Amino acid sequence: MLEAVLAQGRAAAERLMADQCLIRRATGEGSDDDGNVVKTYEDLYAGKCRVQQTSAQAAQEDVGEDFQLMLRLEVHLPMSVTGLEAGDEVTITASAHDPDLPGRTFLVRDLFHKTHATARRVGVTERTS
DSSP states (O other): OHHHHHHHHHHHHHHTOOEEEEEEEEEEEEEOTTSOEEEEEEEEEEEEEEEEEOOSOOEEEEETTEEEEEEEEEEEEOTTOOOOOTTOEEEEEEESSOTTSTTOEEEEEEEOOOTTOSSEEEEEEEEOO
């Protein structure tokens, strides 16, 4: 009985995932055709997601002489997405309802685990300045 209810909840959560994203992990460094050093990445997931802002307030950080405003959001993913780590990058590739989302890149900061979860919720930050 519980498994059936959980499956229904997961299906309902996935129906709300109207955005698309690419999640990747930095694996090292390489060089481009001009000899510039560039990061290399491994793609971990490409597919549906949902972006939710968890609070209206942003964290302010002073980094050296630079002031940065960090927005905290959650990205909801299907439960089949596993193996994510803090520092992974989430880039929104398409959005059905918010034309400002595609192209935004977030960094995974928090991983939430729950026995009866209907979606994989990942805490992310976006640097806005």
